[in-house]
Amino acid sequence: GAVVSQHPSWVICKSGTSVKIECRSLDFQATTMFWYRQFPKKSLMLMATSNEGSKATYEQGVEKDKFLINHASLTLSTLTVTSAHPEDSSFYICSALIGLAEPYEQYFGPGTRLTVT
Amino acid sequence: AQSVTQLDSQVPVFEEAPVELRCNYSSSVSVYLFWYVQYPNQGLQLLLKYLSGSTLVKGINGFEAEFNKSQTSFHLRKPSVHISDTAEYFCAVSRYSSASKIIFGSGTRLSIRP
Numbered sequence: 001g002a003v004v005s006q007h008p009s010w011v012i013c014k015s016g017t018s019v020k021i022e023c024r025s026l027d028f029q030a031t032t033m034f035w036y037r038q039f040p041k042k043s044l045m046l047m048a049t050s051n052e053g054s055k056a057t058y059e060q061g062v063e064k065d066k067f068l069i070n071h072a073s074l075t076l077s078t079l080t081v082t083s084a085h086p087e088d089s090s091f092y093i094c095s096a097l098i099g100l101a102e103p104y105e106q107y108f109g110p111g112t113r114l115t116v117t
Numbered sequence: 118a119q120s121v122t123q124l125d126s127q128v129p130v131f132e133e134a135p136v137e138l139r140c141n142y143s144s145s146v147s148v149y150l151f152w153y154v155q156y157p158n159q160g161l162q163l164l165l166k167y168l169s170g171s172t173l174v175k176g177i178n179g180f181e182a183e184f185n186k187s188q189t190s191f192h193l194r195k196p197s198v199h200i201s202d203t204a205e206y207f208c209a210v211s212r213y214s215s216a217s218k219i220i221f222g223s224g225t226r227l228s229i230r231p
Contacts, residue, residue, distance in 0.1 A: 006160075034218070043207060044161075044221045093160055095219075106219060108153075110160040 002028050004096045006109035013084055013116055021079045021112045023094030029074035030096035034106070035067075038091040050077040084116040119144035119210050121222035129228045130198055138193040138225045140182075140208030150191040151209040151219065152182055161207070167191060178202070203229045 003026040013019045023033055031052045036044040048069050049057040056069035066088075068080040077096075081088050093111040097104050122141045130136045142148065152164040165176025172184040182193045191208060208222040 043223045046218065046220070049218065095161075108161040111158075113158070 002026075002096070002098055002105070002107045004094065004107045004109040006092075006094055006112050008112060009110065010113040011115070013114070015085055015116055016083055018080055018082045019084055019114060021081075021092055021094075021114070023077045023079070023096070023109055025075045025096040025098075025107075028096070028098050030077075030098060031074060032097040033071060033077040034095045034097075035069060035077075035079050036093045036095070038093060038111075040091075044093060047079075052077075081114065084114070086116045089114055089116045119146075119148060119212055119220055121208050121210050121220055123208050123222035123225050125225050126223065127226045127228065129230060131230050132200055133197050135196050136194065136198050136202075136227065138206050138208075138227065140191045140193065140222060142189050142191065142208075142210045144189075144210060144212060146212055149211045150182075150184060151211070152176065152180070152191070152193050153207045153209060153221075154178075155205045155207065155224075157204075164193070164206075198227070198229050200229050200231065202227060 005024045007022045033050040035047045037047050038044045046059050047062045050069045050071040052071045052074050058064045071077040091111050091113050095106045095108045097106055099105050120143050124139050150167040153161040154164050155161050164180050165174045167174045167184045175181045180195050182191055184191050206225045209219045211219045
């Protein structure tokens with residue numbers, strides 16, 4: 001099946017710094033990718049839809065200036081957590097959409113664990 | 118808007134026993150339904166999905182689920198579980214023509230006892 005990678009798999013950063021997380025579709029092109037956040041022992045919350053060549057669409061309550069998303073190519077989307085704080089610590093998972101029409105297939109990356117100290 | 122309810126946050130089961138993880142959804146339009154599994158510190162893996170057609174869907178690792186439109190349910194079942202099935206299971210729904218935006222349930226922790 002299709003493969004989606006994330007880098008890094010885990011990262012520790014100091015409060016106030018920014019951290020970038022990459023999501024790549026390794027063997028297919030994805031015009032649409034999604035970013036999810038998962039709190040400990042909780043479900044996945046959709047943060048935003050990333051579209052290649054255009055601005056991301058953020059879900060209600062997600063700060064777009066805090067979580068910058070860039071989908072610069074058909075195989076790469078990045079999530080930058082700016083001025084990170086301990087409450088931003090979480091497991092971030094991306095997914096990539098594949099297909100030309102409904103029903104689309106969605107493949108998930110392995111996730112990135114962010115710890116802000 | 119659609120939503121997904123997983124009533125059981127935890128389900129303890131003895132090894133080789135059958136298991137059912139419950140999932141109910143609400144939506145005013147037709148939907149696709151999914152079950153995902155997440156092992157500790159890992160991403161999501163698709164177990165099975167219902168798009169259309171037969172209401173009984175078979176997935177990987179011996180799991181199956183049945184779509185019941187009248188009861189708006191999509192329960193996951195396995196006739197005999199193994200220790201390796203210990204994981205978090207998420208039911209999810211996606212609305213037709215929604216560019217596959219997926220809404221997840223709160224998850225059910227399946228723990229297998231030897």
